[in-house]
Amino acid sequence: MTATATKDVTPVVLSHAGLDALIAALAVDRQVIGPVRRDGAVVYEPVSSVADLPRGWVDDQAGGTYRMRREGDRLFGYTVGPSSWKRFLHPPKQVLWRAGDGAITPEPIAKERFAFLGVRGCELAAIAVQDKVFLDGPYRDPHYAARRAAAFIVAVNCTRAGGTCFCVSMETGPKAAPGYDIALTEIGGELLAEAGSDAGGMILSAVPTRPATQADLDAAAAGIAGAEAQMGRAINTEGLADLLTDNPDHPRWDVVADRCLNCANCTMVCPTCFCTTVDEVSALDSDATTRESRWASCFTTEFSYVHGGAVRPGAKSRYRQWMTHKLGSWWDQFDMSGCTGCGRCVTWCPVGIDITEEAAAIRSDLEAEGG
Amino acid sequence: MAIDGLEKIVAGHDLFAGLGDTFLSTVSGCATNVRFAADEYLFHEGDAAQQIYLIREGHVSLEIAAPGQGRMAFQSAGPQSVVGLSWLVPPYRWTYDARARGDIRAIALDADCLRAKCEADPALGYAVMKRFMPTIVERLHHTRLQMLDVYGTPG
Amino acid sequence: MAHPVEQMDMTDPMVPTLARILRKRVEIPGVVTFELEAPGWQGFAPGQFNMLSLFGVGEIAISVSGYDAEPDRIVHTIRDVGATSHGLSLLEEGDTMGLRGPYGVPWPVADAAGRDVVVVAGGLGLAPVRPILYHLLANRGDYGKVTLLYGARRPEEILFTEELGQWRAQLDMDIEVTVDHASPGWHGHVGVVTTLFRGADFSPDTTTAFVCGPEIMMRFAANALTDAGVAADDIYLSMERNMQCGIGLCGHCQLGPYFVCKDGPVFTWGQMRRVMTVKEL
Incomplete structure (x- = not known):
């Protein structure tokens, strides 16, 4: 493992300007993909600043129903929309090889370097599931492997649950489990940031932050507990x-x-x-x-x-x-x-x-x- | 001694293995040893079903002939199998030809004799029926599989 | 965080090599056998399959039907049943096709040493078990009684008739062939392949059975072997499902908990008994 959780990195707090700096720092050598509001839903697309994020928008979800509406001022008040990160790591279409003139030419291995902003606990777990499918062998998907090896993940701990969420019963959220480089939790107008890897710690130390107080930690924990309590659905997985x-x-x-x-x-x-x-x-x-x-x-x-x-x-x-x-x-x-x-x-x-x-x-x- | 020898032969066929001495002796009373040379017919379609053949050696081809198509074999029966189930049900008539593919040694059971003994002793009748039922069901099942044409090109 | 995959081989297992047809033989109408050569071919184990590509049409999984001790020849027997197999069947000597493999769990032929072996094949199912027969014949002394029970649709559709004749002539192998539908002039057995079990000579306690053919036939053959006293885990079947990748990544060939391509195609009857009896699983 190259990316292990760094023990001496204490949580810090980012302002929206700090998050802008983080996005900019990631954008130096990566394509930053994050949530944007498009056609009445939150989808994942390239973002360049906080201004691209669906600030003040939440979603109402139920069986067969998805509606966005204004509520509050959160950047990550929405839960999950129709798109997921697999669209980038395991795209809908992948050229494998080309044949012609009596030769077979393999498609060059994918070179995209993504930074994902706003990966929820359930989504981080989903990435781990696809890692298992595509990388654990005996045969592996090299295009997925290359994209995955280059990916940087900024997780977001949910402080609001959607109407169809049931991550608690599947033990994947609302707090993201390890696997992220940085985990954010929205507290008031700011974001608590915790590094989950050396790369995450390094980049956090390079952007403007302030040390987190106990009150910040408590606020984050309360936000996550609130999402947990809102969870409207569950699956009893026992047996x-x-x-x-x-x-x-x-x-x-x-x-x-x-x-x-x-x-x-x-x-x-x-x-x-x-x-x-x-x-x-x-x-x-x-x-x-x-x-x-x-x-x-x-x-x-x-x-x-x-x-x-x-x-x-x-x-x-x-x-x-x-x-x-x-x-x-x-x-x-x-x-x-x-x-x-x-x-x-x-x-x-x-x-x-x-x-x-x-x-x-x-x-x-x-x-x-x-x- | 000849009877005793025949009883052993009947007992040695899968159909009656483990039947029990009393029943075996009764059944063997209807039995004779028979041989057929290659291409000889054990019986023909339409004939009265007078015999049941317990095959000991060789293979029998069960066939139905049609003009222009010659004889069509739909089943072959080898050692330890039974040829002739029509003796069990009226009108006791063969519905196909049975032809020896090579030299055949078999036990022939006289159908009238066996039917009479089964009528007289329902316990024997039931025991005999239990022996014949699996063969009937198995043949039905195998016919079904043949009809499914599982090796054919699908679609 | 990034998945630590920097050590991995980045060659794409989905990319085939170009295989050239050395020889082509029409076995029966609609069934051809190709002998191929391909760069980098390292040989195979009986029961494994390759993914064969016809450029511009598609790719299909086909079992290797040759002899594993002849690593230079890649032998495939193909029935013309779909677009890709039809196109492949039309290729001639000197033509090329895409090839990747070999893939899949092989028949455990070596593990059957010292035991009686019963091979039950139906229709084109004789092709995937032919490598077993080659191996048994080449190592005849290592095995007990060897029996091949083969069922075909019609006498005209019996595969590998010359080889069947040669093997039969060796006298140390019991070969019985039956057809579902006899034609005039056919002097052999008539009836489904399971009818051949009655005359077969094997000791059930020490028998390993290899079964290959249509799924219905394999179910009944496996049941007949079980009835004869062969243990469910000593009965091996080769399964067929939609395989698009052959390497466990595309998901099409799932059968209950199994990926037929990587957990099979060879499974024990113990593994298959339950999943094969659930309809449309």
Whole structure:
């Protein structure tokens, strides 16, 4: 590990001007990506100053509902929007190689150096999940690896929970766990900053800050505790993996399949969904071809196609695959949960299917049966 | 001694393995040793189902013939298998041809004899039925798999 | 913080090498065998597969059907069933295709030394088990009784007929072939492959079975082997799912807790019994 938590860095406090300085310092050799308000939602895009951030905006989220409205003066009062950091580390489309004139040319390994500003606890956990998928082998995605190795992460501890958040039950937030370079917590008009790595400590020491007081620490802790208390949803994960795996024919799968539109929104907004399909793109004017991978969804019929037909032709088997994977078989495959409790799949489902409700329904039916 | 030898042979076939001495002796009373040379027919479609054959050696081809298509084998039966289930159900008539693929040694059970003994002793009848049922179900199951054409090009 | 990955190999496992076709042989209509050479090929283990690319069309996972002791020849037997396999089938000697691999968990052939071996193949499933047969024949003394039970659709669709004849002539291997649908002139067995178990000679307690074919056939073969007394963990199957990457990154080939490409394609019946009986898993 090159980046270990630095013990002697005491928390400091940044003003908005200090945060501007931090963004500028990061921008020296990185592209800084942060939250901006666009088309009525918070999305992650290049930012150059505090002025780009959605200051004074929060979101109201529920199953199938996302609305932004003005409230207070926080920079990070919003929770999570439809985009996630996987868009940058594991982009929707990746050229793998090109063929033509009797030769195969690998795509150069990605060179982007990102600094992510505003990574929430659930999102940091999601990055750790994708690290496991793409880097733990036996084979690795070198483009992801290169972007990941160069990434700098400024986490934000949530001081407000969204309507579909359930990070507490998934043990990923609202306070970000280690894995960040710097963690910020909004306190009044300022930000408590804690370094989580040498790189984070160094950059914090190079921007204007003031030492944090006990009152600052208490205010940050109170803010995080407030978010924790607001958490409207939860998943009881106790024995859940086995419960789902052992009940592939539970009638609830039919109930949810009746509602599911198979639109694949949940898999697109999910920060851990990693599946890709390999496409062949042929040039019209030569024999050159390009092999690309693009995000795929297990909600499509072709996803499971074997010669003759799809293994999962129906909505029931596809929803079951997705949810059982997230909460069940992910443990078998990666020794962790595939769900981090961000709530995006609930918010962005056009019919408001709620993974927490589905998990609870299957559990309560089985417990009612005494099983 | 000849009867005793036949009983051993009947007991040595998978169908009646472990049947018990009393029943075995009763069943063996309907049995004779038979041989068929290659290409000889054990029976023909439409004939009365007078025999049940417990194959000891060789393979039997079960076939149905059609004009222009010749004889079409739909099943082959080898050692330790049973040829002829039609004796169990009226009208006791063969629905296919059974042809020896090579030299065959088999036990033939007289169908009238066995049916009469089963009628007379329901316990024997039940025991015999339990022996034949798995073969019937297995053949049905195998036929189903053949119909599924699992090796065919899908789609 | 950054993930500490600076030590890692940055070559992309998704990039194939160019393999050249040395020989092409039409096995039966719609099935061809290619012998390829590719730079950097290090050999394979029986049961492993390669990802073969047809430029401009796509990439598919195909088991290696050659002999692992001949590391210079990469042998693939391909059935023309989709766009990519169709295009590959049309390639001729001297043409090139993309190749990456070998991937996947192999058949544990060496672990079966000292035991009886039953190989059950159905249809094109004879191709992925052919490396096992080559190995068994080359190391015949290391194994007990060896049996190949092979089921094909029709006599005209029996693969590798010459080799089957040669192997049968060696007399130290019991080879039984059956067809689902006989044609006039066929003098062999008729019926599903599981009917061949009755005549097969193996000691169930010390038998390792390798099964490859359509999933329905593998389920029934595995059940028949279990009924015969072979332990579920001594029965190996080769599974097929949609594989786009072959290396555990694309997610398509998931089957319950498994990635068929990296946890398989060879699994034990003990692993598969449950997941194979859940519909549409």
